[in-house]
Amino acid sequence: MLAQGMVGSMESSQGFAGDSPDEEPQPVAAGAFRQQFAELMESLDGVRVVIVMIDDLDRCLPHTVVDTFEAIRLFLNVDKxxxxxxxxxxxxxxxxxxxYPGLRRSGTSGLGAEYxxxxxxxxxxxxxxxxxEAETYMHLLLSELHLPQDQFxxxxxxVDQRRRGSALGVALNVGMAADALGPEMPPELYQDMIWAAAVAPVLGSGLRGNPRQIKRFLNTLKLRLASAERRGTTLDAAILAKLMVLETQYLSDFQRLFDWQSAGPMSGGENWLATAEQRSRGTWVDDADPARNEAPEAPPASGARRAGRGPTRRASSPETARAGTLDEEVRTWAEQLHIDAWLRMEPALGGRDLGPYFTFARAKLTLGANTALLSAHIQELLGHLQSDVASRRRAAVRQAADSVDAADLPTLVDHLLQAVMRDPAGSATDGVAELCERIPAVAPAVCERLKVIPxxxxxxxxxxxxRRLPESDPNVSALLDGWQANPSGGFVRAARQRGRH
Structure with missing residues (x-):
């Protein structure tokens, strides 16, 4: 089927004969065109081979991709x-x-791979x-930025010489650059290579070693630094880089950090980050149980990580001890493996004013700008409805049902749905489902947003x-019908049937 379809497309491909520009071009059959091309190649005595490079084909629209391959087939099996x-x-x-959707066979992923x-x-x-390699690449980009051509x-x-000796190790870092440049090492390059070394392991793994994305990260960082400077704001590149790692790879966690920081000192937002960092770095003291803080924990074996992320009880300074107990929601956030790795990165951010840094990420932080106009009660409920802690989320649902005025409820739901749209797989979706279950009147607004999410x-x-949306609402029924009709939605029918019993 595929071969016949492709041949039919090729036979209709336009090749033209006729020497005079005034003549009407006449179509040439695919076989005749291939023969003419073969004769042309054979006549090129001084040419060993003609190589056609086609780059970025994956950026084209689907019909262009297929048309390109059909055109290529006219030239295949021709010498040179x-x-x-x-x-x-x-x-x-x-x-x-x-x-070619009609050629998809049941139980297969399609014919693209076979083609x-x-x-x-x-x-x-x-x-x-x-x-x-990611670390070396970042340092090379920074070197190219700061050095004149001869020094670069x-x-x-x-770097080339070092890679010939060991292709698997870091071929450029701040020490190696200093060895190569001597006293001509620019201070700006030194400072940039220090923070690049801190973020490179997490950034390289999170971006799957993609050079294009790593370069885009550095370009964005430099652009933000320059933009801040033009506005009279001085940003620390190391702090900005660490925050951008979280923003680039885990936007919902970045949003959560922003929400806590926006809460301000009155809610302990600043101490939460400091305590989470201390816990991850092994310097946290649990004030809730002082007696268990007396004996320091034995350090792990070289190269080993602690199993689990329970409290670490070590001797600490009075400043560390005043950090207090870790809020349950922040504890759940900090226990995620990617957040634990991020918290251990330098520099520490606890106690710092991060407001200027978040200013330059406001395009992605739409919720924060809007919540500033909400009452303290609504803001608190909004945060708890997005909690990873189920008990806190459900308590917020009960509180919303009992204490939020009917006039304020649409505002609460709208802001919660903004969080759902940013991260549909996040805990805000659980919160909005539980809110619908408790307050069915919000179901139409919720369905209107959910139906646009793939x-x-x-x-x-x-x-x-x-399980939680009230199917008695016609908007919910229509939404579930749409999900059930999806080729991958077979499980929706079973889930609906279980919900009726």
Missing amino acids: SAFVIAAHAEVVQAAIDQR LEKMLQVEINIPALSAP TVVKAA FEILQPKITSLV
């Missing part, structure tokens, strides 16, 4: 010619599947950068939503 295609294979496969297998003779997968050439030569993105939460 070759095509090199640089593209993300999965994106190209998806484009082919989308162009590429027949078209491509050699496939070369470019590996992602390892953590040492010296640094690159040193099924695949919302899928981890759909069973919980089906």
